[in-house]
Amino acid sequence: MHYNTMIVLAGAGVLGACSGLVGSFAVLRRRALTGDALAHAALPGLCVAFLLVGEKSLPAMLLGALASGLLGIAVISAITMGTRIKQDAAIGLVLSVSFGAGVVLLRMIQNLSTTGSKAGLESFVLGKTAGMIAQDVYLIAGVALLCLLLILILYKEFQVVAFDPAFAQVQGWPAYWIDLLLMAMIAVTVVIGLPAVGVVLMSALLIIPAATARFWTQNLGATLVLSALLGVAIGLAGTAVTANLPYPAGPSIVLAGGGFFLTSVLFAPRRGVVARILNERSFRRQLAQQRLLSACYELIEPELRQGRSLEECTLAREALFECRTWSTLEFENSLRSLAAVGAIAAERRDGIALTRAGLVQAAELVRRLRLSELVLQQHSGASAAFAELDMSHGDEWIPAPLLSELEEQLKSAGRFPVGLSASEGEQR
Known part of the structure; x- marks a missing residue:
């Protein structure tokens, strides 16, 4: 690998890490668009500094x-x-x-007679990593190290201000100055990234790593680490593209970041689209099985109360299907799933039958459902959401004294499930 290539890759990687760290706080503080405005507002300053110095001096610009x-x-x-x-x-x-002012100033500079010194100034618009030298990498590394030290020293303060600045102010912390320091870190990071990524797309290097990391973790410390690593990966990937193809650096780095972001949107384990679809399907299957079990119990409950044994209580498939609103596929899949776990006996000629374990499970579901119905009837402030969703956890939020009282009401009304003993009903 050539020395120049190593310099460029190192600069892009360190810039990505710094942008990921600082960008995490920018995203949390909802300052992402402020970083974009800062990057665009920096273009006139670049041009004015060039006009004042008379040459392309990177520190001055x-x-x-x-x-x-x-x-x-x-x-x-x-x-x-x-x-x-x-x-x-x-x-x-x-x-x-x-x-707009920056573009006008760029045009003015292009019309000057001293064309030699202004060559490459337009690279600040879309970025040009190939122009990096060792001094640029040292500057970026120094700023990144300073930002890292500030985050390590003021981690708790940054955390509180990022999530709840009003609370920090009430506690007597200098929330305004901490927030100002965060903005200064964002500003410096944006400025040092202009030669590599450009004015137009520098904000993306702040936003994409942090936004991508949020799909994988909710912990702030883990978000910072992951965002920095993603920034490195994005910077290296985009720079590798520009090293082999005649594409501008800024768009290439941002497109690489877009690829990482899209991958996270789709495949993140908890918040990704695929995971959410799979979780929703699993939840719907579980809910359908619970509904089928409760329907089985409600249909055989009159026979159980008359003293008939469980083996004598069979269910006609048609009656079971018609007692609830569900699709044929949902019904058949639920039957197969319950049979696989031993809650429903293998189908017999005379119908469908619950196993002993299935009866206990179904009775417990019905108990929880009837308890939730009593709560909704007698306590208007209770939410009905749990009654419509997961019946297996319908009573866990009910206080123990109230739960005992409601169970006594079920027993006195003759609605306490037959297949569930009192001791089993009390164990949740």
Whole structure:
């Protein structure tokens, strides 16, 4: 691997890690679009610094970009606080005007006679990782290390301000200054990323790793680590594409990030689309089995109360199917599933029969359902959601004294399930 390639990959990887760390707090504080406005507002500062210095001096241009970006954030705050314009409109206003001013200044620079020194200035719009040198990597690494140290030192403060700034302020913490420090970290990260990713798409490098990490974990510490690792992977993948194909760096890095994000949206284990579909299907199957068991019990309950044995209580398939609203496929799948776990005996010529274990399970489901019905009838503030969803957990939230009282009401009304003894009914 060539030395220049190693420099570029190192710079892109470290920039991705820094963007992932800082971007996590930007996303949590709902400052993602503010970072976008800051990146666009930095373009006029780049151009003005170039005009003042007279050459392409990266430190001077980055300082100009930082000053211009912070000025843009200040203008957004002034518009939001001093007028009736909402923050999203103020961000859009500053973003578009700043970018327009930057494009005009770029055109002015292109019309100057000193063409040699301005070569490559337009790369700040879409980014150009191939132009990185060792000094650029050192600068990015220094900023990343500083951000990491600040996060480690002020982790608890950043955590509270990110999730509940009002609580931090009530507790006497300097929430305003902590938030200002977060914004400064975002601003510096955006500015150092402009040469690699560009003005247009730098905000994506802040947002994508953090948004992707949120699909895999809800823990803040794990989110920071995973977001940093994703930032490294995104930076390396996008840079590898630009090294082999004539594509601009910024869009390539962002598209690589989009691939990671789409993969997480689809296949994250808990919050991904596929996992949610599978969980929903599993829940629906479980609910259908519970409904089938409760239907079986309710149909044979009169016979059980008359003293007939469980073996004598059989159910006609047609009667069982018609006592609930369900599709044929749902009904058949539920029968097979319950037979597989031993809750329903193998079908006989004279109908369907519950096993002893199936009777106990069905009676317990009916007990919980009837308890929930009593709660809904006697306590208007109770939610009906549990009664419609998972009957197997319908009474776990009922206080023990109230539960005993409700069970006594069921017994006195002759509605306590026959197949369930008192001791079994009390064990939840």
